[in-house]
Amino acid sequence: MIVAERKPIAEILANLRQVSSVAVVGCDTCVAVCMAGGTKEVAVLGAALRLAARQEGREQLVTEACVERQCEVEFNEPLAELVANHDVILSMACGVGVQTLAEQYPSAVVYPALNTKFMGRPEELGTWSERCLGCGNCVLDKFGGVCPITRCSKNLLNGPCGGSQDGKCEVDPSIPCAWQLIYDRMMAIGQVERLMRVEPAKDWTTSRDGGPRKVVREDIVP
Amino acid sequence: MTETRDTSPMMVIGCERSAGAALARLADEGRELPPHVQWQSVPCGGSIDELMILEAFENGAERVMVVSCAAGACNSLVGDERARRRTAAARELLESVGVSSWRLRYETMAPNMGSDLLRWVDEFVAPEESIEQS
Numbered sequence: 001m002i003v004a005e006r007k008p009i010a011e012i013l014a015n016l017r018q019v020s021s022v023a024v025v026g027c028d029t030c031v032a033v034c035m036a037g038g039t040k041e042v043a044v045l046g047a048a049l050r051l052a053a054r055q056e057g058r059e060q061l062v063t064e065a066c067v068e069r070q071c072e073v074e075f076n077e078p079l080a081e082l083v084a085n086h087d088v089i090l091s092m093a094c095g096v097g098v099q100t101l102a103e104q105y106p107s108a109v110v111y112p113a114l115n116t117k118f119m120g121r122p123e124e125l126g127t128w129s130e131r132c133l134g135c136g137n138c139v140l141d142k143f144g145g146v147c148p149i150t151r152c153s154k155n156l157l158n159g160p161c162g163g164s165q166d167g168k169c170e171v172d173p174s175i176p177c178a179w180q181l182i183y184d185r186m187m188a189i190g191q192v193e194r195l196m197r198v199e200p201a202k203d204w205t206t207s208r209d210g211g212p213r214k215v216v217r218e219d220i221v222p
Numbered sequence: 223m224t225e226t227r228d229t230s231p232m233m234v235i236g237c238e239r240s241a242g243a244a245l246a247r248l249a250d251e252g253r254e255l256p257p258h259v260q261w262q263s264v265p266c267g268g269s270i271d272e273l274m275i276l277e278a279f280e281n282g283a284e285r286v287m288v289v290s291c292a293a294g295a296c297n298s299l300v301g302d303e304r305a306r307r308r309t310a311a312a313r314e315l316l317e318s319v320g321v322s323s324w325r326l327r328y329e330t331m332a333p334n335m336g337s338d339l340l341r342w343v344d345e346f347v348a349p350e351e352s353i354e355q356s
Contacts, residue, residue: 055320
């Protein structure tokens, strides 16, 4: 899922002090699961903005709303009246949701309330970690389901480097060495000999190097 | 009922097993929280969150006291720790919107500490006021 976290309140407020109405719009999919922008987080930010306005002596209408999936226009259609009646839409979705709202309502001022961090998974309550960089050419089959592109700090396809110590990464000892994880996993599934093969340099044209990417399914498009 | 220094609206949010039980014992003795103090009972300190605290301020409370069970005494094991951390997070958020940190207080207690609760309520005033009156 996409993992995000709320921007500092001071940064959010800096965009809102001159406006008379704000609609805080959350997304109940990924950012709700990572407790950054779902219904409850919208309520918290809404309350915080109202308190800020009261403390600063400003008159400001703060309205709260949440849609199931802000990255799809169909889910945002019920927001039309809300968008028309507010000076600013403060989106608590990931960057995709923010841009979807901005594209869908061209005359609306849409600001992000979150910083979108990465694609990852929850490790435990309150902890999420990165698992996928979206490189466009998945190599997990070669590395026992552990991604060296995402989880190795140096993106090494032929690791480990000399900085792997006691299963930890030299970049940050709190990071497990991806190559230690890969080796252990390949041993466990009886494929460790596959690691003897030298991987060629990665073709990054499938990643961001080719500009914004798009997937088109000719069998599905109308 | 005790005479308090500050009678602006206050809310006490607390676990029913500690603060709630203490208030019940006080009631048996004919004592209670002052009328300007609103009591909100929760089943466990672990159910107290940022939203609950912010809403208390939004709904007019000038001061909010969060009370959970003493460390190691939580019936749900970690409720007091969660309450402490979430109160800290709420305090940080409140400060960022201009609400002074002293307005949110966190305490832990046992059911036999009702008198302490009344004293904490009485002493829960702005830091400068506290110095002036001590």
